[in-house]
Amino acid sequence: MAKSIRVGLVGVGNNASAMVQGVHFYSKDEARLSLVNQHHGILFPRLCGYDIGDISFSCAFDVDDRKIGLDLGEAIWSPPNNYPRVVTEEIKTKAQVMAAPVLDGVPEFLTEAISISSHSQVPDDAVDDALARCTEQIRSTGTTVLVNFLPSGSDLATSFFARAAALAGSAYINCTPTPAVHSPEIHALFAECRVPLLGDDLESHFGSSLLHRTLLQALEQRGLEITHSHQINMGGNTDFKNLTHRGNHKKRSKMAALGFVAQSDRVNILPSGGFVPGLEDRKVAYILIEGLGWLGSHVTIDLKLQVQDSSNAAGVVVDLVRIAQAGVDRGIAGNLAMPYYFKRPLSAKPNTADALQAVREFDQAMRGQ
Numbered sequence: 001m002a003k004s005i006r007v008g009l010v011g012v013g014n015n016a017s018a019m020v021q022g023v024h025f026y027s028k029d030e031a032r033l034s035l036v037n038q039h040h041g042i043l044f045p046r047l048c049g050y051d052i053g054d055i056s057f058s059c060a061f062d063v064d065d066r067k068i069g070l071d072l073g074e075a076i077w078s079p080p081n082n083y084p085r086v087v088t089e090e091i092k093t094k095a096q097v098m099a100a101p102v103l104d105g106v107p108e109f110l111t112e113a114i115s116i117s118s119h120s121q122v123p124d125d126a127v128d129d130a131l132a133r134c135t136e137q138i139r140s141t142g143t144t145v146l147v148n149f150l151p152s153g154s155d156l157a158t159s160f161f162a163r164a165a166a167l168a169g170s171a172y173i174n175c176t177p178t179p180a181v182h183s184p185e186i187h188a189l190f191a192e193c194r195v196p197l198l199g200d201d202l203e204s205h206f207g208s209s210l211l212h213r214t215l216l217q218a219l220e221q222r223g224l225e226i227t228h229s230h231q232i233n234m235g236g237n238t239d240f241k242n243l244t245h246r247g248n249h250k251k252r253s254k255m256a257a258l259g260f261v262a263q264s265d266r267v268n269i270l271p272s273g274g275f276v277p278g279l280e281d282r283k284v285a286y287i288l289i290e291g292l293g294w295l296g297s298h299v300t301i302d303l304k305l306q307v308q309d310s311s312n313a314a315g316v317v318v319d320l321v322r323i324a325q326a327g328v329d330r331g332i333a334g335n336l337a338m339p340y341y342f343k344r345p346l347s348a349k350p351n352t353a354d355a356l357q358a359v360r361e362f363d364q365a366m367r368g369q
Contacts, residue, residue: 001049001329002144002325002328002329003054004054004055004056005050005054005055005056005144005145005321005322005325006056006057006058006141006142006143006144006145007055007056007057007058007143007144007145007146007147007321008057008058008059008060008061008095008138008141008143008145008146008147008170009057009059009060009061009072009146009147009149010060010061010100010146010147010148010149010150010157010161011061011062011105011148011149011150011151012060012061012062012064012067012072012075012076012078012081012097012149013080013081013149013151013237013238013239013310014081014082014083014237014238014239014281014309014310015149015175015310015313015314015317016060016072016076016149017076017077017081017083017310018083018308018310018311018313018314019147019313019314019317019318020057020072020073020076020091020093021076021083021085021086021087021091022052022311022314022315022318023052023055023057023318024073024087024091025086025087026042026052026053026318027052027053027055041205041311041315042315042318043319044319044322044359044363047319047322047323047363048322048323048325048326048362048363048366048367049326049366049367050322050325050326052318054322055318055321055322056093057072057093057094057095058095058141058142058143059095059096059098059137059138059141059143060072060075060095060096060097060098061097061098061099061100061134061137061161062075062097062098062099062100063099063100063101063102063105063106063114063116063117063120064078064114064115064116064117065115065116065117065118066078066079066115067097068097068098068099068117068119068120069096069097070096070097071092071093071094071095071096071097072093072095072096072097073090073091073092073093074091075097076091079113080113080114080237080238082236082237082280082281083237083281083308083310084281084308095141098134098137099117099119099120100120100130100134100157100161101120101122101127101130101157101160102116102120102121102122102157103122103127103154103156103157103160104153104154104155104156104157105150105151105154105156105157107153107242107245107246109241109242109245110151110238110241110242113238113241114238127160130160131160131163131164131167134160134161134164135163135164135167135168136168138164138165138168138170139168139169139170143168143170144169144170144171144324144325144328145170145171145172145173145321145324145325145328146161146164146165146168146170146171146172146173147173147175147317147320147321148161148162148172148173148174148175148176148180149175149176149313150176150178151176151238151239151242151246152176152177152178152239152242152243152246152249152250152271153178153242153245153246153248153249154176154178155178155249158174158176158178158180159178159180159183159186162174162180162183162186162189162190162197163186163189165195166186166189166190166192166193166195166197167193169193169195170195170328171195171196171197171198171324171325171327171328171336172190172195172196172197172198172199173198173199173317173320173321173324174197174198174199174200174201175199175201175202175313175317176200176201176202176249177200177201177249177250177252177253177343177344178200178249179200179249180197180199180200181197181198181199181200181335181345181346182199182200182344182346187334187335187346188334190333190334190335191333191334192333193333194331194333195327195328195332195333196324196327196328196332196333196334196335196336197334197335197336198320198323198324198327198335198336198338198341198342199342199344199345200253200342200343200344200345201249201250201253201257201342201343201344202313202316202317202341202342202343203257203316203340203341203342203343204307204309204312204313204316205311205312205313205314205315205316206307206312207283207285207305207307207312208231208233208254208283208285208287208305209254209257209258209343210257210352211285211287211303211305212229212231212258212269212287212289213257213258213259213352214352215287215289215301216229216258216267216289217259217351219289219291219299223293224291224292224293224299225291225292226266226267226289226290226291227266227290227291227292228266228288228289228290229266229267229268229287229288229289229290230267230268230269230270230287230288231254231268231269231270231285231286231287232269232270232273232285232286233270233271233272233273233283233284233285233286234272234273234274234275234276234279234283234284234285235272235275235276235279235281235282235283235284235309236275236276236277236278236279236280236281236282237280237281237309237310239309240272240274240275240276240283241275243271243272244272244274244275250271250272251269251270251271252344253343253344254269254271254343255267255269256343256344256349257343257344257349259348259349273286281308281309281310282306282307282308282309283306283307283308283309283312284304284305284306285304285305285306285307286303286304287301287302287303287304287305288300288301288302289301289302316341319341319359320338320341323336323338323359323362324336326362326366329366330366337358338358338359338362339355339358340352340355340356340358340359341359
């Protein structure tokens with residue numbers, strides 16, 4: 001068992017900001033005490049033998065000139081990030097943000113928001129050299145878990161860093177809808193390199209997919225017919241700006257997260273119904289469900305959910321890095337199935353209670369209970 005978990009981040013955006021601030025906050029002695037007593041946003045204060053305070057940041061990658069070369073704890077405040085500043089004191093991680101090749105990570109419609117570094121503009125014939133540099137950065141910093149926070153639709157970049165992680169002997173957590181666990185080539189590479197692979201597409205701490213799925217299943221389990229349902233999401237961070245143009249992977253993933261109820265043509269999802277800058281890092285979801293009950297009586301559920309989008313990611317990733325580290329400790333090779341935390345796991349999405357029980361059983365097994 002490692003003394004600490006050395007975590008690398010791919011993409012220093014709002015999710016990274018929420019993660020870095022949260023680890024810093026919860027690593028304080030008084031915060032940890034409060035955590036154990038109140039479960040403040042954390043289901044597992046200790047998981048697979050690791051506390052949140054055991055997490056440290058070892059490397060980070062980005063393409064924005066305003067972040068490259070900075071300490072990760074400083075880079076998280078750079079634009080276009082708009083996650084709230086919760087931790088007021090200075091955060092020093094000793095992890096310097098390194099230039100990553102842009103590949104398909106920044107589509108044209110995001111170039112106004114992101115200042116792409118000249119070091120990230122890598123020609124096609126130099127991608128292999130960039131892969132070698134990034135792999136060496138992961139390896140030389142002792143990174144054991146690499147977290148992919150790239151925007152939806154970054155297929156080439158997601159594959160690039162999956163290969164870098166595997167070749168460096170690091171576990172890889174794919175938080176994006178781009179297939180990694182579902183890619184036979186990537187899956188085989190992690191099995192060959194004997195390191196864990198986790199994914200695909202993070203399911204939020206408490207988000208629209210979880211809420212929508214729970215309500216749809218409740219209606220079906222009570223014998224009602226679902227006649228129509230839709231889910232519309234809006235937000236003001238760059239992820240939502242990206243999703244207005246590149247939402248295909250995300251829609252497939254969110255539909256898969258709904259399970260068998262999503263097989264009906266009566267259920268539809270708009271991953272980004274609009275980019276609303278004033279919302280900043282908040283996400284607003286509108287969910288409508290219409291059904292028929294006894295003698296055709298109408299049932300309607302019409303609700304609004306508002307959350308801090310990147311807190312929803314960090315609250316899940318803090319568990320996943322500890323699970324991934326346990327996988328590294330035990331030499332688990334290839335897919336480490338954790339459907340509780342992902343919208344589109346390799347196997348069918350189980351119900352929430354069964355998925356959570358699987359996490360508890362894994363935790364007990366890793367602690368030898």
